[in-house]
Amino acid sequence: MPDLILLIDDDDSLRRVTGHNLERAGFTVRLAASGRQGLELFKAESFDLVITDVKLGDLDGLTVLAAIKERAPETPVIVITAFGSIDLAVRAMQEGAFTFITKPFDRETLRLACRKALEMRNLKLRNRDLAAEVDRLSGAEGMETANPAMAELLEVALRAADSEASVLITGESGTGKEVLARLLHRHSPRREGPMVAVNCAAIPPTLLESELFGHVRGAFTGAVANRRGRFQTAAGGTIFLDEIGELQPELQAKLLRVIQEREVEPVGSDRREKIDVRLIAATNRDIQAEIATGRFREDLFYRLGVILLEIPSLRQRREDIPALIAHFLKRIGAPPEVRFNPEALARLADYPWPGNIRELGNLVERSVILRRGAEIGPADLQLPAPAGAAGNSWLPELPPDGLSLEEVEKELIQKALARSGGNRSQAARLLRLPRHVLIYRLEKFGLN
Incomplete structure (x- = not known):
């Protein structure tokens, strides 16, 4: 479908000729003889590009520009100006115009400007859609909450996102610590940079130092070439260290030095490299208990936890279960008619959720796959124990002849x-x- 352009010019002859040339170039054009008429057309239709004269009979181009940008910020505006009003056109550029063209202009100059403006608009729209898809896939949409404690946490997190301060996220396994870390990155000044996530528990301790800080050729057996670490690859962005409580004491000391000095020393090298990263860490351990027993450095804790965010468990925010279910149904692409009936929701509200949101997501996917119909009931949930069961009722009954x-x-x-x-x-x-x-x-x- 051809791009739709709104052309606003009070010069009848120039307006008709310019519109004709744009249509010959493959565009669809709507013509307006005044600023007010142009704004009325803009409200009635969705335009891909606006071209306006800076001097109009009723309104000046800056007023038209401001109204368009307020209504549709992504719509590019090209300003046409006579030589004597270039200062006004420069002001229009400062207020958001894509470019300005001085009269008289040839057809190709205008066509080229239109193509560039439309390419820029399409790129911005693709980037916006991509960012929305990243949020969907990473689960950031699932951070919405009706729980007061969680809402307060998100408010603090969004205020913290704009800073360079290190953040330590704590909470049980499956509560969404990495999702919150990605939300912090997406709302930070470093959002255009990379987000590098490292699970410290998944990498053998003997390899973790090289993985984080890199190594030089010959540093150890198998180091056949220089290799950049995760801190170097996260340059200009954010590094997320998950399961930070698993770090060995020696590596804790080296990480502390990296945070203090803002530089890393690759394994086997005697030279240090400056780094430019924002650090976010997470743990599901009781970090204060780890400090008390000497398993975690107190000075490292204070360096990591400039801002401390503790995510409540799903047991503490049961009112969010229906919204989270809706989020997971959308995420897995479930048919729109699929729903959890009130009995199933009541059962889920009483379940203790040891695996938190991760367990809920798995349950929703499993229930959608194994459901008997569009409505998912208690029988489709396959929970380990009846909801609301007291004590250790999930344990097997002791048979008369005993068991092992x-x-x-x-x-x-x-x-x-x-x-x-x-x-x-x-x-x-x-x-x-x-x-x-x-x-x-x-x-x-x-x-x-």
């Missing part, structure tokens, strides 16, 4: 590993066990 406690323990460990995606630290937290005790039991049951 070791088999029950082994099965619980396997379920914790499955829920945590094989992450031993997360599985240990789900089972309320120290990590070394879980590793002992894994070896005991042959689950390595």
Whole structure:
């Protein structure tokens, strides 16, 4: 479909000739003989480009420009001006006009300006759509809330986003810490730069230093070439260190120096490199308890937690469950007629949600796949226990002839590993066990 251009000019002859030339170039053109007529047309239709004379009989071009930009900021405006009113045209540029063309002008000059303006508009629209899709895929839309504590947290986060201060996000596994980190990046001055995420628990401690800070050729066996670390690749943007509580003490000290000096030293190098990144970290550990036991440096905590954001668990914001379900239904592309009935929603409101929002997202997807009809009821949910069940009613009944406690323990460990995606630290937290005790039991049951 041809681009639609609004041409506003009070010179009848010039208006007709210019409109004719633009239509010959493949555009669709609407003509207006005055500023007020042009604005009326602009309100009635959606235009891709506006061309206006800076001197009109009833309104000046700056007034027309301001009205257009207020109504549709993405619409480019080309200003036509006589030589004597160039100062006015420059003011129009300062107030948002795409460019100005002085009279008299040839057809090709105007056509080229129109094509460039339309290309710029299309690029901005594509970037806006891409940003919206990134937010959708990253789950940022799911941060909307009806919970007062969560709303206050988001308000603080959006105020903090505009700063360069380090942020530490805490909360249980599955509460959306990375989603909040991406929201901070998207609303920060560094939004045009990269967002580099590193899961510190997923990388072996012996490799994590090289992964974060890079290495030089020959630094260790297998280092056949120089390699940039994640801090270097995040230059101009944000680095997100998830599971920061898993860092070994030696690496904690090196990270502290990086934050203080704003420079990294690649493994095997004696030269330091300046870095330009904003640091966001996250942990699902009780960081104060980790400090008290000496497992986490207090000075590093204060460097990371200039701004501290603690995300409430889903158990603490149950009123958000219906909105989150709607978000996940949209995200997985569920048919519009699919819905959770009131009985299912009541059941979900009573469930304790040990896996938080991540568990809810998995449940919504599973329920949509296995549903018997458009309406999802309690029978489609496949929750581990009846909602509102008291005590440890999820445990199996003890049969008359007894059962093997070791088999029950082994099965619980396997379920914790499955829920945590094989992450031993997360599985240990789900089972309320120290990590070394879980590793002992894994070896005991042959689950390595």
